[in-house]
Each structure stands twice: as C-alpha cells, then as structure tokens.
Amino acid sequence: MGVQFDADEGAGNEVILRVKSSSSAASVASAISHAVYDGKRVTLRAIGAGAVNQGVKAIAIANSFVAPRGIVLDTRPGFTTVNTPDAGEISAILLRILVH
Template sequence: MEVLKVASNSNPNKVAGALAGMIREHGRAELQAIGAGAVNQAVKAIAIARGYLAPSGIDLVSIPAFTDVQIDNETRTAIKFIVFPRS
C-alpha cells in the first residue's frame, strides 16, 4: 500500500480526498509527515476525510506513531498516522 506523504504546504482537502479513496479501496491508509506544519496538515486532512466518509457510515480511527525515514542519506524522524475504519 502506498504511503501518503504530507508536506506543510499540502492542501488538506486534496490529501483528505486521497485518504478517503485509499480507505474505500484498501480499507486502511498511512500518512507520513515530517515537521510541525506537515503534521498540522495531516491532522486537518484526517478530520476532513472523516467528514467525507461519514455519510457512507464509515467512522475513521487514527493511530499516530514515530518512524525513521532516509532523506538525502540522513535519518529523519517522521510521524506516521495509520488510519482505518472503526469496527
């Protein structure tokens, strides 16, 4: 499954649409963000996606976690959000 990478300048409505599509298609999704601005946009996108999916009876749950990523041979710590429907 593809990881949705969110930047501080990402449009949260577009990320939410991609997130909702992944939830519908795969049943779960993962967002990755590095930095406070990117985390802010990711959280906004999750909240917006909940609104997109609620009319279909899908309520989302998000679990935040840390992960290490390699960028230009440098290890950076990112926040990942594992998002899936509440069962």
C-alpha cells in the same frame, strides 16, 4: 494548483501518503477517502510540525467525507525514521488510519 503530496503503494494493500506543510488538507482528505473506499489501508507520513498539522486536518476532513456512508476513521500515531540524502536520518510522524 496541483496536489501537494506524494503517494506510495506500500506492501500489498497499503497506501502511504507523504504529507508536506504545503499540502492541501482537502486534497489529502480526498486521497484518504478514495483509498478507504477502495479497501486500502492508509498511512500518512509527515516530517515537521506544519506537515503534521496538515495531516491531522486532512483526517478530520476525510472523516466528514466518509461519514455519510457510515464509515468512521480513527488514527493511531507513531514514529519512523526516514533516510534523506541531505539530512541523513530524520524522525517522521506516522498517522495510521483505522476504519470502523
């Protein structure tokens, strides 16, 4: 089974991971940790409770991936509006990953 999330290269040094309710939390965690290792800023975008759940689980798993290297991940939640062809404007949760 393939990875169940989409990645966008944001402005400059940012990666935006679009998480779905069907996303594998371990796969998203792997993408988070690799982006952190590459020095990129990471933001998760989730629409719906199931997607937010997978995103939060992914951050927890990613923390365990990066901890042996002395890295600690924090999260700053926020909102954004997404335009979709089907539903028009809908709200999404943004989970910004802060690296310490």
